[in-house]
Amino acid sequence: MPVFTAPTKDIQFVLHDLFKVSEQPIPGYDEMDRDFTGAVLEEAGKIASEVLAPLNVVGDKEGCHFENGVVRTPKGFKEAFEQMKEGGWTALDCDPDYGGQGLPYLMHTAVQESFVSANMAFNMYQGLTHGAYSAIHAHGSDAQKAKYLPKMVTCEWTGTMNLTEPHCGTDLGLMRTKAEPQADGSYKITGQKIFISAGDHDLAENIIHLVLAKIVGGPEGIKGVSLFIVPKVHVNDDGSLGARNAVSVGKIEEKMGIHGNATCVMNYDGATGYLLGEEHKGMRAMFTMMNEARLGVGLQGYAQAEAAYQNAVAYAKDRLQGRAVTGAANPEGPADPLIVHPDIRRNLLDQKSFVEGARAFTYWGALLLDKAHRTGDADAEGLVSLLTPVIKGFQTDKGFDMAVQAQQVYGGHGYIEEWGMSQFARDARIAMIYEGANGIQALDLVGRKLAQDGGKHVMAFFDLVKSFIKDNEANEALKKDFLDPLKEASKALQAAAMYFMQNGMKNPNHALAGSYDFMHLTGHVCFGLMWAKMAKASLEALEGGAADKAFYETKLTTGRYYMQRQLPAVAMHLGRIQSGADSVMALSAENF
Structure with missing residues (x-):
C-alpha cells in the first residue's frame, strides 16, 4: 500500500x-x-x-x-x-x-x-x-449568512456547486433548469444537474446546494442565469432542520477515479430555493466559488504528483535492477537499485522539480488572493485573475504526467493495482477536466485575461519578471543558471503575446489555435520565476550559515535541473504558436 x-x-x-x-x-x-x-x-x-x-x-x-x-x-x-x-x-x-x-x-x-x-x-x-x-x-444577505455559514464553517452542513446539465457544460447559457418566483420571495427550482461532486453523502446532516438556474421570463442565454441556495433539508428560522426539500439523487456516476467521492446526478423537482446575490447575475456569484476552486484544483494536480513521487522515490531506492554503467554501486548485492540509472534519475527529477515549482506558484496565487481580499489591492486581484487559468490548466496537465511518470518507475508493478500507483494517475486525471476543462482554461487566458483592463495585468507580470532579473543580475551565482534562462523564456512569452496582438485581430483562430501552447508557455515562465526566486532564497540561507546545508543545496540542484531540462520547452511552444491556425483548421470536418 x-x-x-x-x-x-x-x-x-x-x-x-x-x-x-x-x-x-x-x-x-x-x-x-x-x-x-x-x-x-x-x-x-x-x-x-x-x-x-x-x-x-x-x-x-x-x-x-x-x-x-x-x-x-x-x-x-x-x-x-x-x-x-x-x-x-x-x-x-x-x-x-x-x-x-x-x-x-x-x-x-x-x-x-x-x-x-x-x-x-x-x-x-x-x-x-x-x-x-x-x-x-x-x-449572501446578512440573514443568509447567519442562517447557513456557521454550520458550513464546521462542516456540520456541507456544500456543493451545481452548474452542468446533460446537454450543457461550458456553455451555461444553454441551461434549462428554471426558477419560478413564489409569493414569499423564494423560488421553485426544477431541472437536472449532473457531475455534482459530493452531491449527496452520509457525512453531514444537511447539504447546501448552490444551483444555477434561469428565472422564468428572464433574459436569454448567460445573461439570464441566477444563483440559488437550495438546501437538501429545509432550515427553519431558528436554525433547526425541517422537512426534506424536493431535491433527490438520480444516481451516482461510475468514474475512472476519485471513487471515494460521490459524483451525483441531482434532480430538482420544484425544490425551494433562495436567490443568492442579484437576479440574472448568477455567474458573477458562482465565479467567486469557481476561481477559488480552480486554484484548489491546480493544487490537486501537484498534490497527487507529490504523493506519487514519494512512493516512486522509495521504490527506486529499494528495487534492485541492473548495474550502473559506471561500475557497481551495490557490489555486495545481486544488482544495483534503480535510482543509479540516469533515466530513472531524469524521471524522478522531472517529478521533483515540477512539484516544488508548482507548490511555490500555487502559494504565490494564494498570497495574491489574500493581498487582494485583505488589503483591497486591485493589482493583486488582476494578477491572480490572469494566473488562475495557468495554475489550474498547466499544473493539472503536468501533474497527471508526473503521476504517470511515477507509475513508470515501478515498471510492470506500476500497472498492478495492489501497488496503488494507478490510483494516483486515475485520481489526477479528473483535475484536467473539472472546474473548466483545460482547453477552456487556455481560451480564458488568451481570449479574456490577456486583454483584461487593457492588457494591464500581463504587462505587470512581464515587468515583475524583468525587475527581478534586473535587481539580481549582479549575483553571479544566480545569473548563468537561473536569470539568463528566465530572461530567454520571458522573451519567448512576450513574442507569443505579440504574435496574438498582430494576428489575432485579423483572424481570431490564430490566437485560439495557440492558446493551449500559450498556457503551457506561461506556466513554464512562472515556474522559471519561482525557481529563480527559490534559488535566491537558498543562496541567502547558505550564506547565512544555515544548519541544513544539504537541504538548500538540493533546492539549487533541483532548480538548475528545471532551468536546463524543462524550461527549454518554451521554444517548442512558441514555434507552435507562431505557426498560426492554418494547419490546425486545414481539414474539413468530414475529413477527420
Missing part, C-alpha cells in the same frame, strides 16, 4: 524562506511566524499520514454506494470526517463572525495540500463546502 508523509519542511521553505510571510504587509500575516505555521503543519501532517492516507485505497476500492435514495461513503470516511471537524480543520481561514479561525487563505492552502495528497476524494467533501461558504459569504 502506498504511504505518504507531509512535506512540511518544503512547505515551510516556501512560506518563510521564499515568501517571508510574517514580514508581508498583509493583515494577519504577522502572526504566521515559523513556529506557528510549523505547529499547524505538523498536526495537519499527522492527520494526513495517519488518518487520511490509509483510507485512500479503501475509498478507491469500495467507492460510494447508492442505497434506498441515500449515498453511503466508504468505510472509515465518516469517522475521519468527524476528526476533521473536531480539530477545526474545516474552519481555518473562515470568518470568525461565523465560527472560523480567521487565518489567511495561504495557510488554508498549505494545510489543504497535505490533505489532498493523502486522500483527494475524501478532501473534496470539505473543499467544495469551503467554496460554497465563500460564495455565500461574498454575495
Whole structure:
C-alpha cells in the first residue's frame, strides 16, 4: 500500500524562506511566524499520514454506494470526517463572525495540500463546502449568512456547486433548469444537474446546494442565469432542520477515479430555493466559488504528483535492477537499485522539480488572493485573475504526467493495482477536466485575461519578471543558471503575446489555435520565476550559515535541473504558436 508523509519542511521553505510571510504587509500575516505555521503543519501532517492516507485505497476500492435514495461513503470516511471537524480543520481561514479561525487563505492552502495528497476524494467533501461558504459569504444577505455559514464553517452542513446539465457544460447559457418566483420571495427550482461532486453523502446532516438556474421570463442565454441556495433539508428560522426539500439523487456516476467521492446526478423537482446575490447575475456569484476552486484544483494536480513521487522515490531506492554503467554501486548485492540509472534519475527529477515549482506558484496565487481580499489591492486581484487559468490548466496537465511518470518507475508493478500507483494517475486525471476543462482554461487566458483592463495585468507580470532579473543580475551565482534562462523564456512569452496582438485581430483562430501552447508557455515562465526566486532564497540561507546545508543545496540542484531540462520547452511552444491556425483548421470536418 502506498504511504505518504507531509512535506512540511518544503512547505515551510516556501512560506518563510521564499515568501517571508510574517514580514508581508498583509493583515494577519504577522502572526504566521515559523513556529506557528510549523505547529499547524505538523498536526495537519499527522492527520494526513495517519488518518487520511490509509483510507485512500479503501475509498478507491469500495467507492460510494447508492442505497434506498441515500449515498453511503466508504468505510472509515465518516469517522475521519468527524476528526476533521473536531480539530477545526474545516474552519481555518473562515470568518470568525461565523465560527472560523480567521487565518489567511495561504495557510488554508498549505494545510489543504497535505490533505489532498493523502486522500483527494475524501478532501473534496470539505473543499467544495469551503467554496460554497465563500460564495455565500461574498454575495449572501446578512440573514443568509447567519442562517447557513456557521454550520458550513464546521462542516456540520456541507456544500456543493451545481452548474452542468446533460446537454450543457461550458456553455451555461444553454441551461434549462428554471426558477419560478413564489409569493414569499423564494423560488421553485426544477431541472437536472449532473457531475455534482459530493452531491449527496452520509457525512453531514444537511447539504447546501448552490444551483444555477434561469428565472422564468428572464433574459436569454448567460445573461439570464441566477444563483440559488437550495438546501437538501429545509432550515427553519431558528436554525433547526425541517422537512426534506424536493431535491433527490438520480444516481451516482461510475468514474475512472476519485471513487471515494460521490459524483451525483441531482434532480430538482420544484425544490425551494433562495436567490443568492442579484437576479440574472448568477455567474458573477458562482465565479467567486469557481476561481477559488480552480486554484484548489491546480493544487490537486501537484498534490497527487507529490504523493506519487514519494512512493516512486522509495521504490527506486529499494528495487534492485541492473548495474550502473559506471561500475557497481551495490557490489555486495545481486544488482544495483534503480535510482543509479540516469533515466530513472531524469524521471524522478522531472517529478521533483515540477512539484516544488508548482507548490511555490500555487502559494504565490494564494498570497495574491489574500493581498487582494485583505488589503483591497486591485493589482493583486488582476494578477491572480490572469494566473488562475495557468495554475489550474498547466499544473493539472503536468501533474497527471508526473503521476504517470511515477507509475513508470515501478515498471510492470506500476500497472498492478495492489501497488496503488494507478490510483494516483486515475485520481489526477479528473483535475484536467473539472472546474473548466483545460482547453477552456487556455481560451480564458488568451481570449479574456490577456486583454483584461487593457492588457494591464500581463504587462505587470512581464515587468515583475524583468525587475527581478534586473535587481539580481549582479549575483553571479544566480545569473548563468537561473536569470539568463528566465530572461530567454520571458522573451519567448512576450513574442507569443505579440504574435496574438498582430494576428489575432485579423483572424481570431490564430490566437485560439495557440492558446493551449500559450498556457503551457506561461506556466513554464512562472515556474522559471519561482525557481529563480527559490534559488535566491537558498543562496541567502547558505550564506547565512544555515544548519541544513544539504537541504538548500538540493533546492539549487533541483532548480538548475528545471532551468536546463524543462524550461527549454518554451521554444517548442512558441514555434507552435507562431505557426498560426492554418494547419490546425486545414481539414474539413468530414475529413477527420
